[in-house]
Amino acid sequence: MVELDRFLALAVALADAAGDAIRPHFRQPLAVDDKPDLSPVTAADRAAEAAMRRLIGERFPDHGIIGEEFGGEREGADFVWVLDPIDGTKSFISGVPLFGTLIALAFEGRPVVGIIDQPISRERWIGVHGRPTTLNGATIRCRPCAALAGASVFATSPDMFRGDDSAAFARVAGAAKLVRFGADCYAYGLLAHGFIDVVIEASLKPYDFSAMAPIVEGAGGVASDWRGAALTVASDGRVLVAGDRRAHEEALALLAR
Secondary structure (H helix, E strand, C coil): CCCHHHHHHHHHHHHHHHHHHHHHHCCCCCCEEECCCCCEEEHHHHHHHHHHHHHHHHHCCCCEEEECCCEEECCCCCEEEEEEEEECHHHHHCCCCCCEEEEEEEECCEEEEEEEEECCCCEEEEEECCCCCEECCEECCCCCCCCHHHCEEEECCHHHCCCHHHHHHHHHHHHCCEEEECCCCHHHHHHHCCCCCEEEECCCCHHHHCCHHHHHHHCCCEEEECCCCCCCCCCCCCEEEECCHHHHHHHHHHHHC
């Protein structure tokens, strides 16, 4: 896609703008509001998303936007930006630098550009369809993992799995070598960098997962829903990513039981 370089340049500018909006608020006194779903939101979340939306409107006014804080506009456009200004607000308000800004560009529903930006450590993962994933400009790769018995499995919280999803996750967790919680989007970056093997999550929104697909796939991994289908902005919010196709297939089989 010839225009990907132009879109990537904007995605990088969005990450820069979001980071500039977030950093002054980190580990500072900050009012925290509760949204209708009781998830927290702060002035930093709102300022970061507003800054990104302004830039998109200036450079590509015909593009759509789906954002966590300010909703959707032109969602039926061919190109739609999917924005989560602070993925991991609970970590952010607790002073834990495991949150990140998530930026994706979807073409006809399929994410083709993805960024995870950690504005405090200044780590930036970039994935572009058909290209190698980079971390701060250096190419990175997922690590081999032949089976779940040797795998590190991450999820943001056990509370995201409800009903049958909870039992399905427990089957995968029971087969894994190590299970950890609490890294939010940072876990996907660590997977692409070859430090963990599987991330399984549920109850996600498009802005929670869209950026992950190009990043994981560009590092040699596999990103899908729990049925094995490619992730799109219309996916049901149940996500399975793995650095090795063999671990991915084993996890899929356990989730499907």
